[in-house]
Amino acid sequence: MASQVLPLELIDRCIGSKIWVIMKNDREFSGTLLGFDDFVNMVLEDVTEYETTPQGKKTTKLNQTLLNGNNICMV
Amino acid sequence: SGSPTDFLKGVVGKRVVVRLTSGVDYRGVLSCLDGYMNIALEQTEEHVNGRVINRYGDAFIRGNNGVLIPSQPEP
Numbered sequence: 001m002a003s004q005v006l007p008l009e010l011i012d013r014c015i016g017s018k019i020w021v022i023m024k025n026d027r028e029f030s031g032t033l034l035g036f037d038d039f040v041n042m043v044l045e046d047v048t049e050y051e052t053t054p055q056g057k058k059t060t061k062l063n064q065t066l067l068n069g070n071n072i073c074m075v
Numbered sequence: 076s077g078s079p080t081d082f083l084k085g086v087v088g089k090r091v092v093v094r095l096t097s098g099v100d101y102r103g104v105l106s107c108l109d110g111y112m113n114i115a116l117e118q119t120e121e122h123v124n125g126r127v128i129n130r131y132g133d134a135f136i137r138g139n140n141g142v143l144i145p146s147q148p149e150p
Contacts, residue, residue, distance in 0.1 A: 025096045035078020041112070043078040047145070051098075061145040066082050068112055068142045071096055 011036055011075060019044075021067060022074040026052035029067060040069035083108060086144065091116075093136055094143040099123055101134060105144075112138030 014033050021029045021042065031044030043066055049059040086105055093101045093114055100123075103116030114136045121129035136142065 023096070027096075035081075037079045041079040043082045063145070064082055066079055066086075066142075066144040068138070070139060 008036075008038075008040075011040065014075070019075055021072055023067075023071045024073045025071060028052070029065075031065065034064065036069075040072055042067045042069065042072065092145050094145075095136070095140045097140075101136060103131075103134060106133075109138070112142055114138065114142065114144075 011033075015035060017033060018030060019033050021031075021044070023029070028050040029044060029047055030050075031047035034043040034045055036042045043064055045064050047061045047065045049061060051057045051059070087107060089105055090102065091105045093103075093116065095101075099121065101116060101119055101121055103119035106115040106117050108114045116134040116136065117132070119131040119134040120127050121131070
């Protein structure tokens with residue numbers, strides 16, 4: 001029987017790696033995943049924020065950032 | 076418990092930026108928050124497009140608004 005990969009397990013494998021988070025509202029973040037919880041709220045480090053509307057506009061946030069899982073679409 | 080709750084414990088009392096999904100920023104001292112990511116700020120400034128448009132002594136932000144919380148205010 002093939003073993004399944006659960007979504008939270010997949011995210012867990014990304015801890016310590018740089019990931020790319022796409023939100024529901026055309027905003028994206030890349031950064032190092034420090035951790036997450038059951039609601040998929042995520043703590044990222046060395047975060048770069050990308051807004052789609054102004055075409056490549058960047059906002060860089062250093063240190064740690066908490067992303068509300070409510071609006072996370074894809075990782 | 077986990078990384079998001081640890082992050083939140085460490086950020087209480089510090090100056091933070093709370094960014095809503097609408098793109099409006101609220102900068103202030105994080106007074107307290109709860110498990111729903113509802114947030115109470117003190118000495119709050121409301122920023123739209125990089126300009127301060129309002130000041131509040133105390134502000135309450137409901138957690139369902141897709142809140143992003145950088146641990147340090149942007150320059």
